Amino acid sequence: MAQKKITRRQFINYILSGSLLGLAASAAYSILRYITPPEGTETAVSSVVAARKGELVLNSGKIFRFGDKPGILINTAGGELVAFNAVCTHLNCTVQYDPQGRYILCACHNGHFDLTGKVISGPPPRPLEQYKVNTRGDEIIVSKNI
Amino acid sequence: MFQKIYNWFDERYQITSSRDFFAKKTVPVHKHFVWYYFGGITLFLFIVQVVTGILLLFYYKPSAAEAFESVKFIMTRVEFGWLIRSIHSWSANLMVFSAFVHLFSAFFLKSYRPPREATWITGSFLFFIVMGLGFTGYLLPWNELSFFATKVGTQIAGAVPVVGSYIRTILRGGEEISDATITRFFALHVMVLPIAAAAFMGLHLIMVQLQGMSEPLSQISNPDKKSMKFFPNFLLRDVIVWLIIFAGLLALSVIFPWELGKKADPFSPTPLGIKPEWYFVWMFQTLKIIPAKILLFDGEVLGILGFGAAGLALVMLPFIDIWARKEKRNPLLSILGICVILYILLMTYLAYFGPQK
Numbered sequence: 001m002a003q004k005k006i007t008r009r010q011f012i013n014y015i016l017s018g019s020l021l022g023l024a025a026s027a028a029y030s031i032l033r034y035i036t037p038p039e040g041t042e043t044a045v046s047s048v049v050a051a052r053k054g055e056l057v058l059n060s061g062k063i064f065r066f067g068d069k070p071g072i073l074i075n076t077a078g079g080e081l082v083a084f085n086a087v088c089t090h091l092n093c094t095v096q097y098d099p100q101g102r103y104i105l106c107a108c109h110n111g112h113f114d115l116t117g118k119v120i121s122g123p124p125p126r127p128l129e130q131y132k133v134n135t136r137g138d139e140i141i142v143s144k145n146i
Numbered sequence: 147m148f149q150k151i152y153n154w155f156d157e158r159y160q161i162t163s164s165r166d167f168f169a170k171k172t173v174p175v176h177k178h179f180v181w182y183y184f185g186g187i188t189l190f191l192f193i194v195q196v197v198t199g200i201l202l203l204f205y206y207k208p209s210a211a212e213a214f215e216s217v218k219f220i221m222t223r224v225e226f227g228w229l230i231r232s233i234h235s236w237s238a239n240l241m242v243f244s245a246f247v248h249l250f251s252a253f254f255l256k257s258y259r260p261p262r263e264a265t266w267i268t269g270s271f272l273f274f275i276v277m278g279l280g281f282t283g284y285l286l287p288w289n290e291l292s293f294f295a296t297k298v299g300t301q302i303a304g305a306v307p308v309v310g311s312y313i314r315t316i317l318r319g320g321e322e323i324s325d326a327t328i329t330r331f332f333a334l335h336v337m338v339l340p341i342a343a344a345a346f347m348g349l350h351l352i353m354v355q356l357q358g359m360s361e362p363l364s365q366i367s368n369p370d371k372k373s374m375k376f377f378p379n380f381l382l383r384d385v386i387v388w389l390i391i392f393a394g395l396l397a398l399s400v401i402f403p404w405e406l407g408k409k410a411d412p413f414s415p416t417p418l419g420i421k422p423e424w425y426f427v428w429m430f431q432t433l434k435i436i437p438a439k440i441l442l443f444d445g446e447v448l449g450i451l452g453f454g455a456a457g458l459a460l461v462m463l464p465f466i467d468i469w470a471r472k473e474k475r476n477p478l479l480s481i482l483g484i485c486v487i488l489y490i491l492l493m494t495y496l497a498y499f500g501p502q503k
Contacts, residue, residue, distance in 0.1 A: 036312075037319050037326060063413055068322050070413050086415070090446060091433065092301035093294055096415030107418040108298055109434040123445055125438045 047143030050083060053135065061097025061104075064142070070094050071131060071142060076115055077102060083142040084117050085129040095128065104128065171376040174361045176368075181251035182359055182380075183387050188248055188276075189351075190388040191241035192343065194395070195279075198234040199336065206286070208332035210325040213288035214409040221406060228403055235404035237395055238280055242425045245276045253463070253483050256470045257360035263464035265353040268346050270461045275343045277425065282335040284423055288328060293410030295422040296331075297323050298430070305450045323412065363475055421497060428493035429453060435496075456486075 006014075045067035056062055056075040063070050063086055072086040074097050084104070086094050093108035103120060104113040111122035118127045131142045156162050173182065205224055207216040220227035249269065252258065258266035285296040300323065304314030319326025365371065374380055422430050429449075436445040459466060469476035 035316050035330075037315060063415055065413050068320075068324070070415075072415075088416075090438075091298045091305075093298060093416040093420070094414065107416045108294065108420055109430075119438065123434065123436060123438050125444045125446070 047141055049139045050133075050142040051140045053138050053140065055140075056081075059099045059102070061099075063094065063096070066131075066142065072097065072104065073133070073140065073142060074104070074115065081133045081135075081140060082115055083131040083133050084113075085131065088124055089119075089126040089128065090122070090124040168377040169375070171355070171358060172373040173359050173376050173380045174365060175372040175374055176362065176365050178251075178255055178362050181247075181255065183384065184244055184248035184251060185354070186384045187387060187391055188241055188244040189347065190391060191237050191244060191395075192276075192347070194237045194392070195234065195241060196340065198230050198237065199340075201230050202234060203336065208286070208329050210288060210328055210410075213286060213328055214406070217287045217406055229399060232399035232403045233395060236398045236402075238283060239424070240391070240395060242276055242280055242423075245273050246425070249273050250483065250487065252360075254480055255360065255362045256467070257362075258464040258467070259360065259363075259470045259473065260464070262353070262357060262360055265350060265357065266464050267461055268350040268353065270463075272343060272346045272350060273460075274457070275339055275346065279335060279339050279343070280423055280425065282331040282339065285323075285328060285331045286335060287406060288410050289407035290410050290414075290417060291407055291420065293323060293412065294416045294420045295426075296327065297416075299422060299426070300327075302429075302433070302446075302450055305444070305447050306454070307447065307451075363470075363473065366473065424494065427497045428490045431493040431497040431500075 048064065048066055048071075050064040050066075050071065050073045051062055056073065058075055058079060059077040061072055061074040063072055065071070066085070070086040071083055072095060073081065073083045075081055084095075088095050088106040088108065088111055090106065090109055090111050093106050095104050095106045095111075095113065097103075098105045101112075102115070104115070104117075105111070106113075106122070106124065109123050111124040112120040113124070113128050114120050116127075117130045119125075130145065132145050134141045134143070152161070173179075202220065205216055205220045205227070207213060217231065220231055222228070252266065252269065281296075281299055284292045286292075300314050300317045303317060304310045306313060315321065317327070317330065318324070319330045421427055432453075433446055433449050436449045438445050440448050464471075467476075467479055470479075
């Protein structure tokens, strides 16, 4: 069987293009890794003090900090305390409580949620994540349902 | 003296030969001639952006804690700071508008016909870069509007199947819009995108200079063709248009200075009536009216895939329009283009004047 010979020039060209490709790939990989933010920079929080007793009047809501995400605590017209992750499941806007309509509203794309977090209308595809609410003395504690 | 300097350079760099090239170059004159100005206007406004952007860099501080205050400082304490910032913001908006007009005029005149396919492709990339500059620059003052618009915008990127959440994390520098986001957007806005814009602009301009301006199909069979010299006749007209645009830009910046708004608070609810910049509003409105579920798929994902497909079709247009490739007229794509413009206008109108709640 006749073997196909490559010239010295071709051989050098292969080596050079191969090394250039390798160099480009390793540079691209390092850059990609560099621009990926390191994990663990955000603190995991499972419960927070969302408010003090008496801070929320009936039929009103409050945004509180839950780790690095906003949460919403609502004192319903019936005096029940409910809390949710305030990040809308549609495109990440922060929701608010509408006391007139007695629902949770996302002002970005007009998404409506009821007071159990279920979607009533608008584009949000999923309900809001509900948190557990407990009171400890004067404090209203909101925690994740783990 | 000037002649001596000229001769010195000419001996070494053959300036006369490139001058001769420009002296021979002509620009076709016809009833659609006016659209030729918009490429130049976009370029001029880009130069204004670079100059005012460099000036803003002298005082701007890219961090969540200081960005808003530094822009406020520029606008209230630095002499002519309000004017520089206002020109930068107005010029950015006019540049996007001018890029839109340039793109659609090239589309309707079918300027992407062979041999100008690559000119169109570089132009459409420039268009995306201009939009990217607008998007990244919008966050930098760190005000309420820009904060939530960026939240939505990056979440849209996150809805892209498979790689979406990775892209979102890279854009945001983490899970949420934070200090890390502003430094990333700053790097993109002042380095990455301007360098990319300059590279594509260079290619685009070289191609336009080498091939000359495209003639509309209606002109090809015209026996009575007219043209004018590029240098100095067209260039001088260009300069006059630039001066008019600059006068208009100054007037807008002085009479309607760009507002700074309220400082962003990541832990406040998104205010009612929140909207991105006007050139993204039609996409925002589309995502607002699209149903949550279409068959088995999330409506937003389908919407976003639709935008992606439209962007790809835009880039590939010279290869899609098979009639234009044969120098033939076909009104189908022009009608589609008109429908796209009407759709953009309708969605924008609904976002601003339609029911808000």
